Amino acid sequence: MNQALHGSQEYFGWYQYQFGRYVFVQQYVAKLVMTAIEFPPMQKGAGFNLDAVKEKIADATKAQQ
16 A cells, blocks of 8 residues: 555644634634633642742641741
């Protein structure tokens, strides 16, 4: 089977067919972003790093001593 003819090229056909849906997604995301202006976040976003974990461990250790 010729993969260039029947394989990866099929993606381009699918992409052409589905591309119009992205317009609706962009419009929905634009509305969602505007709500962040009207209703800003009330708390700091979660950060997942080891520095915050180390700081909590150090605070807990100081509190125990």
